Amino acid sequence: MSFTSDEVNYLIYRYLAESGFVHSAYLFGLESHIAHTSINGNIVPPGALLSLMQKGLYYTEAELCIGDDGQERTCENLSLIDAVVPEIVETRRRELHQQQQQQSSTSSSSSTGPTVKTDSKSSSRTHIHSSTPNEKDRSPMHPVTNTSPQSTHPTITDRSNIDSSSVNGGINHSNSSSADPTSMSLKMFNTPLPGHSHSPASTHSHYSHTHPPSSSSHTNTHQSSTNAGNYPAIPNGNDNSSLSSYSNSTNHIAIPKHEPMDYETVNNSHHHSHYSGNSTSNSLPTLPGSLNNTNNAMVNGSVEIPPNRVTVLRGHESEVFICAWNPTHDLLASGSGDSTARIWNLQGTREPEMVLRHCIRRGDTQVPSNKDVTSLDWNPSGTQLATGSYDGYARIWSSDGNLASTLGQHKGPIFALKWNKKGNYILSAGVDRTTIIWDANSGHCEQQFAFHTAPALDVDWQSDITFASCSTDQKIHVCRLGEQRPLKTFHGHQNEVNAIKWDPQGRLLASCSDDMSLKIWNMTKDTPVHNLQAHNKEIYTIKWSPTGPGTMNPNANLLLASASFDSTVRLWDVERGTCQSTLVKHTEPVYSVSFSPDGRLLATGSFDKAIYIWDIARGEIVHSYRGTGGIFEVCWNSRGTRVGASASDGTVSVTEHVFQ
Incomplete structure (x- = not known):
């Protein structure tokens, strides 16, 4: 009889995921390299460790x-x-x-004394038993033929529990293997998690960014399941739906919260089984005869993009958490769990991608960090790319792939990273509970803000020196360079806040949370302007439309899009505080949404491997593409002709969109 450490780690991993500690499962899987094992998760029953x-x-x-x-x-x-x-x-x-x-x-x-009888059993003992699937509360999710999340977000049960004690974030570099650069997703982490800027995981991802994810946490919505054989597919919680995810060329692992984790095997030819197309139990029916789109679910048929208008970029050796287009050229940057970022040149003749290897110093040599690259952002002129990594460092690269500077002040993973509009400062947020403004030219830390009491998950600039940050501590701080206290602190969310975004004018701040709510804030009030509640699972990310006053599309209404683990996307009329439309087509958690530059189209990406392009005015899907891995991020190029997407199987896809 024998067993391996991989088998022990896998059973612990499954126990954490099935018990709802999705964030913890995410981190444990990342450090123990679960994704690189050959264990077939489909044959391992629920509760195996117990x-x-x-x-x-x-x-x-x-x-x-x-x-x-x-x-x-x-x-x-x-x-x-x-x-x-x-x-x-x-x-x-x-x-x-x-x-x-x-x-x-x-x-x-004693001739008259009674016989004394003692009970040898302890009066109070805790008996451990293995629950069958019928004994557990189940998340109200649909079963799928080939489960895959979380993440697989993977929920990082508490991103605040991550050790950030060492200089480089409590990372034991001596245990890293340069030949086996494995990590998971944050948001989602998570959970990551990706999506916000951490891997879902972060969970998150986000550590959800992955982050991830996170990736990741949540108001409970439990349902009992009587189907012991079906595992719901799906990461940044308590609602049993948060997850993180990761995969590689061998295994694709799904970690639904409170559910057993399954593998989806991926072969080398990149042909993958597709998810079941069944609607989730949360899908909203079309309202027949409706004359407007208010709360009207859009379930129109899709138009598949032909293969000659799809480019699949392969090169990453692990899941790709995030991608972003250069604002001036058709250069697509991507960040992965293989400890690299890559810049893909899609201008005319295809050229080999530039590989940006994230290394750390060990002695006198540079070695791969073996940590996820979970956040990246181009500067406004498109000449430099900033990346954030789980190794605790932010880095600035030139557009031709050369490392310009390394920013080393955080103690632990970085979840989010943003340039300001002027391009002279970079803002970052990390697990060490701090946010930092960096001088982009010198790489010097201008100011570190330590106001959060738990990991900071997302940041967004309001102006060139003022920003907002959110955290698993459920708070939102608005801070300014040079100020020693927050200008404003918003309280109201009942669970970790996954993402925040200022509207195009910097007047309204939107936030989304694992408490399943969206809130709209402004600087003149302590309470939300709107408290938007319609999703029935965690909301992973949000995006404002590039419309309304102060934009290139001033005559169009300002909208806010929200993406949720309930597999839906909602469009909100923020002025009225109402849900204008509900987009129902995805069958897995939606990790990313992106408006086209003119604000007329919305791209959505989900862990069901599908990308949908929606015509917002008509409420119809005009283009669709199904890839080979769960989608963490979607983004439009500056001309609105291409959509890039990063996936859990290590691929990056680019779809061409031509509209008559």
Whole structure:
């Protein structure tokens, strides 16, 4: 009989995920390289670790209850701690035996005394049992043929529990393997998690960004399931739906919260099984005969993009959490769990991608960090790219792939990173509970803000020196360079705040949370201008439309899009505080939404591997594409002709969109 550390790690991983500790599962899977094992998760039943522990407890109890002479002895019920410290059990047995002898002697010496009988069993013991699927509360999600999240977000059960004690974020570099650069997603982490800027995971991802994810946490909505054989597919919680996700060329792992985790095997030819197309139990029906789109679910048929208008970019060796187009050229940047970012040149003749390797110094040499690249952002002129990594460093690269500077002030993973509009400062947020403004030219830390009491998940600039940050501590701070206290602190969310975004004018601040609500704030009020509640699972990310006053499309209404783990996207009329439309087509959590530059189209990406392009005015899908991995991020190029998408199987896809 033998077992490996990979098998032990996998069972622990499954226990964490099935118990709802999705964020913890995400981090454990990342550090133990679960994605690179050959274990077939489909054959491992729910509660496997507890079942094995129970059997071991029975065996230990039987062993302790049989004496050296083979005779059965009185034995009390064991707890798990008793089983691992059997000498304590033996000590208690001897004490009990002595008490019985003393009582027996006392009884025999008294002709009238009653016989004393002792109960050898402990009056209070905790019995561990393995729950069957029917005994568990199940998340109200649909089963799928080939499950895949979380993440697989993966929910990072508490992003605040991540160790950030070391200089480089509590990362044990000596345990990293440069030949096996594995990590997961944050938001989502998560959870990541990706999406906001951390891997879902972050969970998140976001650590959700992944982050992820996170990736990741949540008001409960439980349903009991009677189907013990089906695992719901799906990461930044308590609502049983947060997850993180990660995959590689061998395994694709799904970690639904409170559910068993399954693998989806990916072969080398990149042909993958597609998810079931069944609608989720949360899908909203089309309202027949409706004359407007208010709360009208859009379930129109899709128009598949032909293969000659799809480019699949391969090169990453792990999941790709995030991607972003250069604002002036058709250069697409992507960040991955393989500890690299890549810049893909899609201008005319295809050129090999530029690989931006994220390394750390070990002695006198530079070695791969083996940590996820979970956030990236181009400067406004498109000449530099900033990246944030789980190794605790932010980096600035030139557009031709050369490292310009390394920013090393955070103690732990970086979840979000943004340039200001002027391009002279970079803003970052990390697990160390701080946000930092960096001088982009010198790489110097201009100011570090330590106002949050838990990991900071997302940041967004209001002006060139004023920004907002959100955290798992449920608070939102508005801060300004040079000020020693927040200008404003918003309280109201009941769970971690996954993402925040200022509207194009910097007047309204939108926030989304694992409490399933959207809130709209302004600087003149302490309470939300609007408290928008319609989603029935965590809201992973939000985006404002590039419309309304102060934009290139001033005559169009300002809208806010929200993407949720309930598999839907909602469009909100913020002025009225109402849901204008609900986009129902995806069958898995939606991690990303992106408006086209003219604000007429919306791209959505989900872990069902599908990308949909919606005509907002007509409420119809005009283009669709199904990839080979769950989608973490979608983004439009500056001309509105291409959509880039990063996926859990390590691919980056680019779809061409031509409209007559």
